[in-house]
Amino acid sequence: MKQILxxxxxxxxxxxxxxxxxxxxHLIEYAQxxxxxxxxxxxxxxxxxxHSGQNISTEFFNRIVDFDEHKQYLKVEAxxxxxxxxxxxxxxxxxxxxxxxxxxxxxxxxxxxxVHGKNHNKDGVFGQHILELTLFHPxxxxxxxxxxxxxxxxxxxxxxxxxxxxxxxxxxxxxxxANREMHISNMTAQSLFDxxxxxxxxxxxxxxxxxxxxLSNPQSKNLGKGFIMHGQYSFHNxxxxxxxxxxxxxxxxxxxxxKFSLINSYTLPIINFLYRHKNIYWTRKQTxxxxxxxxxxxxxxxxxxxxxxxxxxxQQNLIxxxxxxxxxxxxxxxxxxxxxxxxxxxxxxxxxxKEKFLSYDGSGLSFTIDIFNNLASQDFLSDLDxxxxxxxxxxxxxxxxxLPTKIIQYQYKExxxxxxxxxxxxxxxxxxxxxxxxxxx
Amino acid sequence: MKPxxxxxGASAGLGxxxxxxxxxxxxxxxLISSDIEDLQPLAQDLRIRFNIKxxxxxxxxxxxxxxxxxxxxxxxxxxxxxxxxIAGRSDPLKDSGFIDDHFLNHLITTNFLSICxxxxxxxxxxxxxxxxxxxxxxSVAGVRGRQKNMxxxxxxxxxxxxxESCRHWLTRQNxxxxxxxxxxxxxTSMAQSGGPFPMADPHVIARTIANNLGKDLGTxxxxxxxxxxxxxxxxxxxxxxxKLNI
Numbered sequence: 001m002k003q004i005l006x007x008x009x010x011x012x013x014x015x016x017x018x019x020x021x022x023x024x025x026h027l028i029e030y031a032q033x034x035x036x037x038x039x040x041x042x043x044x045x046x047x048x049x050x051h052s053g054q055n056i057s058t059e060f061f062n063r064i065v066d067f068d069e070h071k072q073y074l075k076v077e078a079x080x081x082x083x084x085x086x087x088x089x090x091x092x093x094x095x096x097x098x099x100x101x102x103x104x105x106x107x108x109x110x111x112x113x114x115v116h117g118k119n120h121n122k123d124g125v126f127g128q129h130i131l132e133l134t135l136f137h138p139x140x141x142x143x144x145x146x147x148x149x150x151x152x153x154x155x156x157x158x159x160x161x162x163x164x165x166x167x168x169x170x171x172x173x174x175x176x177x178a179n180r181e182m183h184i185s186n187m188t189a190q191s192l193f194d195x196x197x198x199x200x201x202x203x204x205x206x207x208x209x210x211x212x213x214x215l216s217n218p219q220s221k222n223l224g225k226g227f228i229m230h231g232q233y234s235f236h237n238x239x240x241x242x243x244x245x246x247x248x249x250x251x252x253x254x255x256x257x258x259k260f261s262l263i264n265s266y267t268l269p270i271i272n273f274l275y276r277h278k279n280i281y282w283t284r285k286q287t288x289x290x291x292x293x294x295x296x297x298x299x300x301x302x303x304x305x306x307x308x309x310x311x312x313x314x315q316q317n318l319i320x321x322x323x324x325x326x327x328x329x330x331x332x333x334x335x336x337x338x339x340x341x342x343x344x345x346x347x348x349x350x351x352x353x354k355e356k357f358l359s360y361d362g363s364g365l366s367f368t369i370d371i372f373n374n375l376a377s378q379d380f381l382s383d384l385d386x387x388x389x390x391x392x393x394x395x396x397x398x399x400x401x402x403l404p405t406k407i408i409q410y411q412y413k414e415x416x417x418x419x420x421x422x423x424x425x426x427x428x429x430x431x432x433x434x435x436x437x438x439x440x441x
Numbered sequence: 442m443k444p445x446x447x448x449x450g451a452s453a454g455l456g457x458x459x460x461x462x463x464x465x466x467x468x469x470x471x472l473i474s475s476d477i478e479d480l481q482p483l484a485q486d487l488r489i490r491f492n493i494k495x496x497x498x499x500x501x502x503x504x505x506x507x508x509x510x511x512x513x514x515x516x517x518x519x520x521x522x523x524x525x526x527i528a529g530r531s532d533p534l535k536d537s538g539f540i541d542d543h544f545l546n547h548l549i550t551t552n553f554l555s556i557c558x559x560x561x562x563x564x565x566x567x568x569x570x571x572x573x574x575x576x577x578x579x580s581v582a583g584v585r586g587r588q589k590n591m592x593x594x595x596x597x598x599x600x601x602x603x604x605e606s607c608r609h610w611l612t613r614q615n616x617x618x619x620x621x622x623x624x625x626x627x628x629t630s631m632a633q634s635g636g637p638f639p640m641a642d643p644h645v646i647a648r649t650i651a652n653n654l655g656k657d658l659g660t661x662x663x664x665x666x667x668x669x670x671x672x673x674x675x676x677x678x679x680x681x682x683x684k685l686n687i
Binding site for chain 2 (some may be wrong): 021022023025063065066067088
């Protein structure tokens with residue numbers, strides 16, 4: 001059935017055929033013809049949608065099929081969401097080592113994006129914790145692969161944007177959960193670089209650390225002020241009550257967006273000012289339930305809707321440690337030159353990451369901005385692309401829906417290797433998406 | 442002791458939602474469907490998440506022996522407290538005008554005959570206790586014959602009458618409570634679109650069905666606002682009804 005489908009940032013809006021099989025034989029029948037595999041449909045960059053082929057949803061394949069509490073592993077179908085797993089594991093004092101920030105994200109999406117959480121410097125990326133996965137491809141049938149079995153296909157699938165076929169199930173390593181609550185403290189940061197140094201200073205002790213900065217008015221004297229939110233698991237279970245049911249409501253459909261942008265250059269400085277002061281003065285120290293820390297976007301869905309129909313662009317850059325100081329200076333100069341208000345600015349640390357194919361992994365400062373989607377922003381991002389290439393930074397392919405192919409080829413040294421191996425595995429290239437078509441895969 | 446519930450047609454849609462709802466309430470389950478590939482992971486999921494007993498059996502309602510199925514259920518789960526007949530099949534495109542004989546048989550067997558056979562074999566057991574429940578699923582499609590879903594609608598209307606008879610018989614035997622639901626369009630793979638009507642969430646319907654266990658409901662509509670639509674359709678004069686492309 002034809003439907004209007006969109007990327008989360010609203011930069012890609014298409015009419016496509018969406019199929020939601022609820023029986024395994026129907027899912028395989030659809031996958032036999034290839035197409036685009038779709039999880040929760042929350043990709044920023046249209047990795048799960050296609051205007052030409054069939055969009056196959058794995059929504060109904062969300063079952064937990066194996067679990068061993070003592071050996072600490074969990075096997076789930078690819079459509080199983082982080083929220084469902086969180087609800088199941090938390091009472092058993094277990095958790096997934098790496099989780100991105102929204103509970104509706106599916107495990108298939110986490111595999112295909114080789115995603116990260118707010119603890120990369122401790123636990124790395126999602127792919128490091130996958131023990132085994134089952135993949136279906138019409139030309140190869142069902143393949144069980146792991147780091148030691150069909151490792152070439154395994155490597156191609158982890159961070160492979162869903163282009164190797166239909167992920168049926170995934171077996172994941174778990175880690176003990178120290179506590180269901182986290183003590184959160186906020187430290188004031190006077191500038192981006194000050195914030196970076198503060199994050200570095202707590203990286204050994206904090207279980208999680210994230211910097212937030214106000215760049216909403218590039219000409220303001222408060223530009224770059226913010227706070228570092230760092231958390232440690234509580235030693236005492238002050239609140240042993242059961243988790244509330246997690247009911248995520250974020251949807252990428254354009255029909256759910258406000259007609260006009262509630263977040264704009266007039267409201268943004270006010271929103272950011274209030275948010276910064278709230279976190280610095282009023283809620284400097286707090287105890288959070290775990291879901292609030294793990295899924296910071298949960299309950300803040302209005303932020304995404306607030307950009308309206310024109311949407312936004314998110315860019316996430318991994319800056320080498322030795323380039324951070326000069327990068328942040330040049331970034332501010334570029335921002336002032338283009339006079340671009342930034343809706344959201346965050347930073348976190350990546351450490352001991354491994355650069356493989358097109359995964360956003362490595363070591364350095366991960367620096368993220370959300371800006372309005374307009375012509376001025378496009379010019380600003382073009383200049384930022386040049387800066388990123390000059391300092392050896394890497395831009396996340398899964399965040400920036402306008403990132404040009406030539407920039408990806410420059411930043412990701414294994415782009416050609418990935419493309420060649422993907423073509424060798426699937427010469428007919430049966431699985432495509434708007435993302436893969438845009439970046440020449 | 443936790444109740445024992447049998448769900449015929451458990452692998453997808455409402456059947457699966459009902460299995461999850463009953464599992465959350467601690468019921469021991471016997472799940473039946475033709476899709477073993479879906480029953481197995483569903484049973485595993487329910488055992489792992491809710492720590493309950495789940496038995497499964499792969500049965501194709503087009504071709505099965507009801508005595509074998511009955512023996513299998515009784516051997517594995519013992520006493521049956523609740524029997525849910527959810528299975529059904531529709532295809533509005535093929536089920537209109539002249540219908541292929543094989544497909545016609547298939548629709549009647551799946552939607553009516555097999556269900557009656559299963560209910561029939563359980564009737565003596567269901568008549569033993571007032572706390573037992575017999576739950577059937579009909580459709581708003583059966584409210585008035587129209588050009589689409591001809592055999593499906595007829596089968597569901599027939600099933601409704603059969604359940605009405607069962608309710609009468611069981612009441613006189615001081616036996617199980619009977620609940621028969623005329624369902625509106627639900628958001629499952631069987632329904633491509635709700636047309637002008639919003640599609641109901643199978644999990645919400647499943648919760649209502651589970652909440653109604655133990656009640657002598659007879660026949661009712663879910664979601665309840667369909668009652669109004671059905672009243673209008675039932676009472677539309679033929680002169681108007683014949684012009685509608687529904």
